[in-house]
Amino acid sequence: MDIFQTLESEVRSYCRGWPTTFDRASGSMLYDENGKQYLDFFAGAGSLNYGHNNPRLKRAVLDYIERDGVTHSLDMNTVAKRDLLESFQDIVLEPRELDYKVMFPGPAGANAVEAALKLARKVTGRESIINFTNAFHGMTLGALSVTGNSMKRSGAGIPLVHATPMPYDNYFEGQTPDFLFFEKLLADSGSGLNEPAAVIVETVQGEGGINAARTEWLRGLADLCQRHGILLIVDDVQMGCGRTGPFFSFELAGIEPDIVCLSKSIGGYGFPLALTLIKPSLDVWEPGEHNGTFRGVNPAFVAATEALRTYWQDDKLEKGTLAKGEHVGRSLTEIAESYPDVAMRAKGRGLARGLQFGDERIAEAVCRQAFGRGLLMETSGPVGEVVKIMPPLTITDAELEEGLGLVAQSVKGALG
């Protein structure tokens, strides 16, 4: 029994599926303490879009630490924070003609969601939030209340209230018109639906099983929200920062949410950072009405700034992601088609891809096989029925090809 088993809480999970001890990492590769190499199709659950220890970001971080740049600053003004704000304005917001105030809600995605929900309720004076089936928004009490997974919900220990789930895109596989239920409940003053403050949505559900909403569904949702005076919150924690191609995942749909949650890869280097973007008219916070200790992790600001400057001043990364994503999609479809007797299908958008099985035990076996072959992938979906493929966006074509080959072998191994 090692110390992880004796001292760490039973709540630990990733270490159970990947029973080794990692030491170093670089680009798309992780290495365990014995030097064994793993190709990473997981990317820190979307936090490592620019790869592990990306050399340009690493250089910037090292320089900053070496020169004794302020490390921890809460929401004091710092030079590193100014650089980030300016870069975010110049490189992200202005070119997209997006007008948002930037809030630093705390270190992680759940903080971005908590702040978004608080603000939506404060602005509207309503409590109720609409979330979607199989949504994942975080584990703190506010974020958990809009998360779908029943195992995680039961961890709350109290009844989770104020959220009503609506069917996500294609939940009924085309049997019903989009928003049939939602629109009817809103239109019917006797429906019993509490008037919602906001809708919170992921454009592609990562933890929910790599469910990619169609752009017309997203536009329909934005339109519905506008017609009914409901705020639209896009949780872009996992799908933002280029995961689906463009910087914001919602750009493909041409919508402009009222509030946007960012985290995971915004910190660039795997450092905790989160942003809540707010339409200026909604920025009604009192000073300090929401705060937190780790809102000013300056090495994260530095890495974030360097990432924006390196990858988002032109469209190379975006185009590369789209191209790689389509390639992954085709490969997964081929794999699926090569087993006509097995319930299996390819899903996803950009470099958020999935291979869904009818039987979750096969998905689990595929990931286990992959680990044995030196490939890291996790399952997602309500019962873990989807193999999730999320490599760093900076993965090379050769690495991608190698990984897809390992996926094919792992599927074969799992089914054999």
Add this chain to the structure above:
Amino acid sequence: MDIFQTLESEVRSYCRGWPTTFDRASGSMLYDENGKQYLDFFAGAGSLNYGHNNPRLKRAVLDYIERDGVTHSLDMNTVAKRDLLESFQDIVLEPRELDYKVMFPGPAGANAVEAALKLARKVTGRESIINFTNAFHGMTLGALSVTGNSMKRSGAGIPLVHATPMPYDNYFEGQTPDFLFFEKLLADSGSGLNEPAAVIVETVQGEGGINAARTEWLRGLADLCQRHGILLIVDDVQMGCGRTGPFFSFELAGIEPDIVCLSKSIGGYGFPLALTLIKPSLDVWEPGEHNGTFRGVNPAFVAATEALRTYWQDDKLEKGTLAKGEHVGRSLTEIAESYPDVAMRAKGRGLARGLQFGDERIAEAVCRQAFGRGLLMETSGPVGEVVKIMPPLTITDAELEEGLGLVAQSVKGALG
């Protein structure tokens, strides 16, 4: 108008009281972009107990990053995490004969609190939590529900429920026996108090105004909890890691909580890290029942390990903190006594000290004066009536003396 004003949300607060832009920091000093030096009696709200960019911690972090150590690992096993667990076991738990499982609940103190509340509710099957007047436990919905500050509570946008506040130690200034109300409500089956799952308490309330509970009150609380089958959670996020002298603030009282929340200075270098310590019999989590992206910030593990090895293998830091703390206490008492006509009194324990004014405008003026003199201090307490003095524990005697002199001048200036 700079970009902080134009782009950052109105929620920002510290930057309003300290209107400059910081750049570098070292030990007890911060420097703004114009090179102006500030002595830090704030210490990242307790996150920088070992000072800014502590050279030993800095060296360990730089080495780790330079050698491409894994940066971001969720709850995968890593070498850096093993080092931390082993150090925590050997240096912190074993010498104190404490038996806890260690949970990584997310990057910040609020995550440690959210996990503690969830677990207490899951273990007991009850929802209700007892918190204390002027408690501060965080801004996410679960943590906010047990926080006292009404401005912060109103930010929730929903009624905060499941928590009942009890009077903290000395709330009635000795007028009533300890726990008079709490004991009676528990003993009376008709009292209307929902049976509590847990009590959550800070041994010294930092945000609440540097209120230090007497050790006998803490022992009384632990006893009450045991008699009634209520779990005792100590939130040591701000007061742990040596702030009051010993590693855990509750050591002074000789109590052993069921659950302990750590964050802020546990990461050593100002990096986000949080721990929830759990009595082994309470570790009933399902794998993954609580999770989060930023539970594996390995540079924080590295700095944390180095901090434990450097400062906690002997009692020098602890003794130094106690000695410095007493010195600060005496100095503050002298200041207070030198203005017999002004309502003012010294408070606190260890290096968590406060100077409480009858009029909060004076406290605010003192901090403003201090900033002008190159000293950073913030106010705390329900209306900001307490000047909070929390220097790094590693502050030199000369720096401390200098700072106390500036405090005296600032009080004089504010009252003048």
Add this chain to the structure above:
Amino acid sequence: MDIFQTLESEVRSYCRGWPTTFDRASGSMLYDENGKQYLDFFAGAGSLNYGHNNPRLKRAVLDYIERDGVTHSLDMNTVAKRDLLESFQDIVLEPRELDYKVMFPGPAGANAVEAALKLARKVTGRESIINFTNAFHGMTLGALSVTGNSMKRSGAGIPLVHATPMPYDNYFEGQTPDFLFFEKLLADSGSGLNEPAAVIVETVQGEGGINAARTEWLRGLADLCQRHGILLIVDDVQMGCGRTGPFFSFELAGIEPDIVCLSKSIGGYGFPLALTLIKPSLDVWEPGEHNGTFRGVNPAFVAATEALRTYWQDDKLEKGTLAKGEHVGRSLTEIAESYPDVAMRAKGRGLARGLQFGDERIAEAVCRQAFGRGLLMETSGPVGEVVKIMPPLTITDAELEEGLGLVAQSVKGALG
């Protein structure tokens, strides 16, 4: 300004639509203080199924009061209560092979619902209840939380939680299979739907607009509940006691709910009485765990017993109700068909009938016209778009004919 306007609260409502002062009543007729006669197609919102001051019930009540029978007995045993229990057993439960324990939850339908919800939660250990769009179950906080009407919900002054509305039968006018959404949310462990303790349903929604669920939908619902371990509560407060023909409205569907709520006409004479019927295995109450002062209104017991003995020992009333109901349905359909250009349709079952208009202002005008012609009818439905026709079940054929003529004239008048 009369005393109703000066002294009674603004919450009063029926008196606004029927601006007169009633004095006497008999059978299907009400008389105001000026002696003007009104034919009653309202029947005390379903509380007067046996007509006003039914002579047999009146005789029994007068005899009981005259002989100083106990009036008020809480849940003490009384002779009058024993008579009711025996009659209910012999006349209602046994012939239908129904096995229920009988609870006296308080004087009104809302008490029957509150007790049903409490018990379902206690038995299952779950909090969540599924209700249906346009449900009406009462105005006390528990009952209101499962009621659909948004105006009434907003009266709560707190967020109403723990209930999730599902589409009632035909909510999408045949566009979707029955229970499509409900079944999917239950089957999907990631849906975010809290596991329900119970479903509460009216077989015909009276306040919701005289929506009659198909018997196959009700059977489907009972089947769904059984498959998922969810308790089925039928709220038969308005539709029970013969309103749709048989004593219980659910008999038509051949289902056997776990819990049944009765009130309104169970008291026979318009006296407050309510029953909650409970499957014996669910009767896990502690003595006194639910109580109330007005659970023992003995004149109501007496009238209830007499009503059961008079009307439910044979099937005459049931057959008469069905026949009259069909006649009303045909008449309303004829009226609707005679205005091909006006959106109007007949609805309902038994003697719970409605005439639904596309424009609620017409429905209101019809009721106003009817009042002027000496006919009492109210509107129902989310915006009051349905004219509700609920005469006493004991109405004579001649009175029914007269009333239907007045309805036709009122429609003509409203549209003219």
Add this chain to the structure above:
Amino acid sequence: MDIFQTLESEVRSYCRGWPTTFDRASGSMLYDENGKQYLDFFAGAGSLNYGHNNPRLKRAVLDYIERDGVTHSLDMNTVAKRDLLESFQDIVLEPRELDYKVMFPGPAGANAVEAALKLARKVTGRESIINFTNAFHGMTLGALSVTGNSMKRSGAGIPLVHATPMPYDNYFEGQTPDFLFFEKLLADSGSGLNEPAAVIVETVQGEGGINAARTEWLRGLADLCQRHGILLIVDDVQMGCGRTGPFFSFELAGIEPDIVCLSKSIGGYGFPLALTLIKPSLDVWEPGEHNGTFRGVNPAFVAATEALRTYWQDDKLEKGTLAKGEHVGRSLTEIAESYPDVAMRAKGRGLARGLQFGDERIAEAVCRQAFGRGLLMETSGPVGEVVKIMPPLTITDAELEEGLGLVAQSVKGALG
């Protein structure tokens, strides 16, 4: 096994302590089916202040029913309702210079409380209610949430929220100043107490153990509410209608609540009736925003009117109640003093009196002994430690003397 045992739910309670079947009643006497007579020191839990089947009220009710007066009218205007409103205005409100709007919230006390809580929340826009230790306000979800008894609370099956209990008068037996905790929590913006919409209080707690608040405490409470903008709701359901002497129990304190709840004896004859009295400026209800089927029980209106005319046009009843009450108090004190070794004390005000024992088993034994001797009394208090003495206000001196003799014998028997 009789039908009560086989068919009635396990929730039944009074019938367990009084194992007989009652049939007739008159004045202060009940008779079981075998003709055995019981003197009633229970009075329908306060619903029978004018005795059983009071002859003047009986005559008025019989006349009304015989002449086919409208029985059931919801909130339609009726002659009987007008009579009641006029009498209430002329006999109750005007002579006391009280200005209230009258709301008919449903048939029972819980409805009066539910309406009061709704309105207080609607008016203030706040959710939180302050209740008191050992309060009893009813069993519907809103009323239950402000009730203290833990057994009854656990029946809710959901966490009861939005209410915070404060210590009732003398809760600490004089150890602390009045309202010490409440005032401090209100004054301290960091206390964590949600800002209350209202305080709900009984002037004498009946179910809570016959705890009579001092008039200066009630005045202090009224003053506190006014200073903090909190609405004051007096629940006079059990203690109103003369139980403590004057019509309203709060008259003794000279306070004027914002909202008053009446029920139990307002219906005079044991018929369900409830009133919520509202300061005119607070009457902001929308028509129909709160409603209910049994708000118009006209025989109750008739009996109520007759009771007001008979008993409240002069001060005879009030004076008689005070005199009888003092006599009961003295007698109970004598009983208590005659057992110097037994923890026992007399409590109460007016004809709401109690004999509290240190051991609840004695209190239960006293009531059992009394039943055997033909005297009906129940226990109250959190564990049933108080023998509750609440005869009809119309009890004759001889009956009262007889009853007090039986009490003395029952105590002797229980202790023997």
